[in-house]
Amino acid sequence: MANRRIYLDHSATTPVDSRVAAVMTHALTETFGNASSVHGFGQQARAAVDRARREVASLIDARQNEIVFTSGGTEANNLALKGLSHGEAAHLITSSIEHPSVRGVCEALEQRGWDVTRLPVYENGIVRIDDLKAAITARTLLITIMAANNEIGTLQPIAEIGKVVAAKRSDGQKIWFHTDAVQAAGRVPINVDELGCDLLSMSGHKLYAPKGVGALFVRRGVRLQSQSVGGHQERERRDPWWGDPSFRVIPLGTTEREVRIHHLHIDPRFGQADLDVVLPMRRLTELARDGAVGGAAPRHYSIMGYILDPTVLVEKTAPAIADAMCADHVDAAALVPA
């Protein structure tokens, strides 16, 4: 154990699962046809893409034809927001803690004349439904609120937001709801009908698929303007190429995965004096659960405080974390020989 390094940042990215790597190798060397081709090679590739699409759809209880493959979460977010905002400037509601790929599009829309409301998240890192209701006006066309935050892991009340949107829609308002679920998909159960969202972004490399692969759920009936022209793939919603068979959904929830620590976020202000308090893993978990940040994604530990050098905390907590992980047959990829 002494000579091992531990990878604690599964929110930044995950290693490619060996089962996914095997599928990728097969796709790169055997089923390499163009999925648009009518001949056997193309149809073989098409079948692989279809299978991946089915798996991604079932992860969020969507229909297969509601999944648009993208190059990752960033493109999924861009496609969702740009694809719906091509008309006249209107009003958009977002949160103050979105990923830059959502934040950036909101800023670009603001420059094009859109009004943007950024909901605060308060001490617990969560938006308030009353704030959302108060922010919605007759001009509100788009709401984009992330499902789980990439740094502090807080889960937003997406299903409640979905209900507010549904009520507005039944009053006759044209309004769309997108959620960036890059940090939630595969980590918490997602059913798009229960959430009531129209669009939902995912990213492969956050759930053991490779980097550069993602998906956008586009509810049937939502008309999204493609951001590129010249192809007709992904049902005209995203042109460059067919989806990628490498976005394979690996069954989560096995013993091995339960003990994976997805993310350890250490606030750079963590106090040196507080270090000893958080050394045992159990205490670390308690802090994450009971601390200022509540309602976080599973195994997403976030610690607020004051420290000059965050690496000190990682080094100090590593033995306790390693013990806990080894006892539970941790995945080898999470423990890298130094």
Ligand SMILES: Cc1ncc(COP(=O)(O)O)c(C=O)c1O
């Ligand atoms: C919440 C969130 N949204 C979007 C992204 C972007 O995903 P990708 O790296 O696949 O472009 C990330 C990646 O860190 C993320 O955490």
